[in-house]
Amino acid sequence: GIQVEQSPPDLILQEGANSTLRCNFSDSVNNLQWFHQNPWGQLINLFYIPSGTKQNGRLSATTVATERYSLLYISSSQTTDSGVYFCAVGQGGKLIFGQGTELSVKP
Amino acid sequence: SAVISQKPSRDICQRGTSLTIQCQVDSQVTMMFWYRQQPGQSLTLIATANQGSEATYESGFVIDKFPISRPNLTFSTLTVSNMSPEDSSIYLCSVDRGGGLGYTFGSGTRLTVV
Numbered sequence: 001g002i003q004v005e006q007s008p009p010d011l012i013l014q015e016g017a018n019s020t021l022r023c024n025f026s027d028s029v030n031n032l033q034w035f036h037q038n039p040w041g042q043l044i045n046l047f048y049i050p051s052g053t054k055q056n057g058r059l060s061a062t063t064v065a066t067e068r069y070s071l072l073y074i075s076s077s078q079t080t081d082s083g084v085y086f087c088a089v090g091q092g093g094k095l096i097f098g099q100g101t102e103l104s105v106k107p
Numbered sequence: 108s109a110v111i112s113q114k115p116s117r118d119i120c121q122r123g124t125s126l127t128i129q130c131q132v133d134s135q136v137t138m139m140f141w142y143r144q145q146p147g148q149s150l151t152l153i154a155t156a157n158q159g160s161e162a163t164y165e166s167g168f169v170i171d172k173f174p175i176s177r178p179n180l181t182f183s184t185l186t187v188s189n190m191s192p193e194d195s196s197i198y199l200c201s202v203d204r205g206g207g208l209g210y211t212f213g214s215g216t217r218l219t220v221v
Contacts (some may be wrong), residue, residue, distance in 0.1 A: 039212075041215045093155070099148075
């Protein structure tokens with residue numbers, strides 16, 4: 001089956017810093033989403049981005065489908081950005097998750 | 108776009124018992140998905156639930172342990188049967204909102220088995 005790899009696995013930032021999270025996938029996909037899981041376990045959909053670039057406030061994402069990777073950019077990080085960021089890809093009607101990047105933003 | 112109500116939000120259960128988790132969607136959807144997230148791990152798909160047919164289970168998950176009902180196009184339940192401490196996880200339901208919006212998830216059920 002398709003493999004989804006995220007890097008880095010862990011990231012510690014000082015408040016105000018910028019970061020880039022990466023997601024590599026091993027096969028063609030018809031869907032790619034980035035999620036943020038908050039400390040209470042709730043999954044928040046950040047982007048639906050099977051290709052191209054999108055921006056939402058301090059967050060932006062780029063997917064290069066032909067090269068099978070996606071990037072999530074976080075600028076001017078805040079403590080509320082802490083949590084786990086998941087990349088998930090869709091194939092055959094199923095959504096398959098990477099292992100996540102655990103982000104900790106220190107004040 | 109679909110909104111999902113999931114309950115219970117959390118529960119603590121005795122080993123050997125069963126827990127049924129409910130998901131209600133505010134619009135009709137063809138498929139509903141059930142995921143498990145073990146502590147410190149990513150999400151793993153348990154099964155896909157279609158209305159009017161038996162659920163399709165992923166490798167490593169069986170109907171006897173995780174029976175699923177899908178009585179109509181807006182509702183589904185997942186039962187975790189004969190629980191053991193290894194079943195302690197977050198369980199989430201999900202639907203594809205379609206129209207280029209992607210999948211959305213319920214708020215999850217945090218299960219602890221003692």
